Amino acid sequence: MRATGGPEIAVGDVLLSVEAVSLSFGGVKAVSDVSFDIRKGEIRAIIGPNGAGKTSMLNIINGFYHPQHGRITFKGATRSRMRPHEAARGGIARTFQNVALFKGMTALDNIMAGRTLKMHANLFWQMLRVGPALKEEIEHRHRVEEIIDFLKIQDIRRVPVARLPYGLQKRVELGRALAMEPELLLLDEPMAGMNLEEKEDMSRFVLDVNDHFGTTVALIEHDMGVVMDLSDRVVVLDHGIKIADGTPDEVKNNQAVIDAYLGVAH
Amino acid sequence: MVAFGQFLEVLISGLLAGVLYSLVALGFVLIFKASGVFNFAQGAMVLLAGLALVRALDLMVAKGMPFWGAVIVGLVFAAAVMSLTAYLVERFVLGPLVNQDGLTLFMATIGVTFIIEGGAQMLFGAEVYPLPLFPTDAWFLFEKTFEGGILVSKIDVWGGMIAAVLVVGLALFFQRTKTGRALRAVADDHAAAQSVGISLDWIWFIVWLVAGLVALVAATVWGTKLGVQFSITFLALKALPVLIIGGFTSVPGAIVGGLIVGAGEKIAEAYLGPSIGGGIEYWFAYVLALAVLLARPQGLFGERIIERI
Numbered sequence: 001m002r003a004t005g006g007p008e009i010a011v012g013d014v015l016l017s018v019e020a021v022s023l024s025f026g027g028v029k030a031v032s033d034v035s036f037d038i039r040k041g042e043i044r045a046i047i048g049p050n051g052a053g054k055t056s057m058l059n060i061i062n063g064f065y066h067p068q069h070g071r072i073t074f075k076g077a078t079r080s081r082m083r084p085h086e087a088a089r090g091g092i093a094r095t096f097q098n099v100a101l102f103k104g105m106t107a108l109d110n111i112m113a114g115r116t117l118k119m120h121a122n123l124f125w126q127m128l129r130v131g132p133a134l135k136e137e138i139e140h141r142h143r144v145e146e147i148i149d150f151l152k153i154q155d156i157r158r159v160p161v162a163r164l165p166y167g168l169q170k171r172v173e174l175g176r177a178l179a180m181e182p183e184l185l186l187l188d189e190p191m192a193g194m195n196l197e198e199k200e201d202m203s204r205f206v207l208d209v210n211d212h213f214g215t216t217v218a219l220i221e222h223d224m225g226v227v228m229d230l231s232d233r234v235v236v237l238d239h240g241i242k243i244a245d246g247t248p249d250e251v252k253n254n255q256a257v258i259d260a261y262l263g264v265a266h
Numbered sequence: 267m268v269a270f271g272q273f274l275e276v277l278i279s280g281l282l283a284g285v286l287y288s289l290v291a292l293g294f295v296l297i298f299k300a301s302g303v304f305n306f307a308q309g310a311m312v313l314l315a316g317l318a319l320v321r322a323l324d325l326m327v328a329k330g331m332p333f334w335g336a337v338i339v340g341l342v343f344a345a346a347v348m349s350l351t352a353y354l355v356e357r358f359v360l361g362p363l364v365n366q367d368g369l370t371l372f373m374a375t376i377g378v379t380f381i382i383e384g385g386a387q388m389l390f391g392a393e394v395y396p397l398p399l400f401p402t403d404a405w406f407l408f409e410k411t412f413e414g415g416i417l418v419s420k421i422d423v424w425g426g427m428i429a430a431v432l433v434v435g436l437a438l439f440f441q442r443t444k445t446g447r448a449l450r451a452v453a454d455d456h457a458a459a460q461s462v463g464i465s466l467d468w469i470w471f472i473v474w475l476v477a478g479l480v481a482l483v484a485a486t487v488w489g490t491k492l493g494v495q496f497s498i499t500f501l502a503l504k505a506l507p508v509l510i511i512g513g514f515t516s517v518p519g520a521i522v523g524g525l526i527v528g529a530g531e532k533i534a535e536a537y538l539g540p541s542i543g544g545g546i547e548y549w550f551a552y553v554l555a556l557a558v559l560l561a562r563p564q565g566l567f568g569e570r571i572i573e574r575i
Contacts, residue, residue, distance in 0.1 A: 062461060088463030100458035102451045113451045117463040119444045133443065180462060 021070030093182035114179030271412030282422035284528015309502025316485030348478030397489035507555035513568025
């Protein structure tokens with residue numbers, strides 16, 4: 001699964017790089033001078049205590065926030081002010097910390113909405129619902145059914161998502177992001193609020209997405225066990241500053257990280 | 267039997283007149299759902315669509331084109347005018363005001379109302395233009411059962427049929443197409459919609475376009491009934507009580523609300539009119555809306571708003 005457009009990037013090469021990015025809201029610095037990269041095919045974790053700037057970082061990558069300083073290069077193209085739907089067009093998909101599904105719609109329609117960019121029939125055919133538009137709907141419905149099978153949510157297809165339990169909502173949200181066939185998948189606390197069994201399921205899905213589809217994943221997560229098991233490399237933020245970057249083992253033993261999490265006597 | 271026949275006649279004409287209120291209310295609901303904007307300009311858009319249609323039609327007829335050809339040219343021209351309006355409103359009014367308070371956007375649409383009303387009359391003229399699209403005579407039904415039969419005017423029946431086709435078409439469009447899904451997605455969650463690649467600018471253009479086309483449909487029926495004239499914009503204000511009764515966010519609510527207002531005011535006029543002195547049609551809808559506000563503020567079909575404290 002890969003999005004169209006842009007140069008092909010080999011596994012292990014830099015897919016996205018963040019260089020000296022700073023973002024502040026009024027006088028509050030959310031992110032200061034942070035640099036790191038995400039390589040194609042890896043699972044990259046972004047961790048840090050509450051208020052470290054993790055979600056801000058994700059919002060910068062997919063265009064919700066525009067940093068005041070710094071550069072972001074995705075697939076070799078450096079951008080200044082990219083808007084979220086343009087990021088999506090470039091192959092960046094995401095999920096949200098507090099599930100952001102289309103509540104009035106069924107699970108199926110939510111995931112179909114993820115296909116929006118892949119569908120090209122013009123408005124006129126869509127209105128008549130004939131010819132190319134109908135063919136397209138059927139074709140994309142097949143792809144969506146594959147995702148539904150993959151996530152094992154066949155039985156809730158027709159259920160309005162507002163009625164689903166939290167764990168399943170998170171899964172539908174992942175499905176919607178997968179439907180975009182992204183090159184880079186951003187997951188904002190995919191396991192927050194889940195019980196152990198749900199966490200294990202979700203971890204398996206993330207690994208499978210990465211293995212089978214070769215999708216590059218960047219995730220924010222608080223559960224250190226999950227982070228250590230899943231990720232190839234970890235970047236640690238604290239108060240908007242990068243304090244460590246490396247493999248899970250390196251990060252785990254880094255004194256600055258331990259201090260940030262446990263507090264340090266001054 | 268005469269009394270019942272008369273009741274049926276009043277009820278049917280009321281329901282069919284109500285369909286027209288529903289048509290305008292539908293335009294309001296579409297925009298409100300997708301963008302949270304209460305579009306005060308919907309009535310002005312009916313006027314604009316009607317004027318564009320009738321003036322292009324008259325011009326073509328004057329140039330010797332057959333009537334049906336002129337109708338097609340008129341409809342295409344009016345549709346083009348409505349798309350241009352949708353584009354201009356999105357580009358120069360709502361686009362720059364994105365993320366502003368609902369009241370700010372509402373005030374902006376009041377401004378848009380004056381611009382459309384003034385612009386439309388400046389470009390297309392400010393007289394009363396007859397629009398003979400549909401037959402305006404009447405049928406007399408069940409003459410055997412009821413003395414004198416039941417009078418049903420043909421234009422009302424046309425209006426009802428057109429509205430039914432429009433509603434079914436819109437329902438299919440919203441439920442089964444990519445753009446319809448995108449519209450519902452934006453209505454539910456702006457950020458999530460953007461994250462799957464839906465452009466808000468594009469969607470807002472589409473909603474205004476759809477509302478403009480709904481206004482055009484309403485204009486064909488109202489224009490035939492009353493002639494295309496400025497007072498159409500006042501009739502469009504009747505959509506407000508319809509929305510309050512039906513609920514601002516509900517398409518079925520707009521339809522049922524329209525029917526209730528249409529039938530209610532005609533029945534009130536016929537049966538209460540003689541005893542309290544007529545003219546009930548003009549205020550009945552508003553009193554009904556007030557009663558609904560007291561009993562069920564979210565409207566019959568609206569979502570109940572529960573605020574967390």
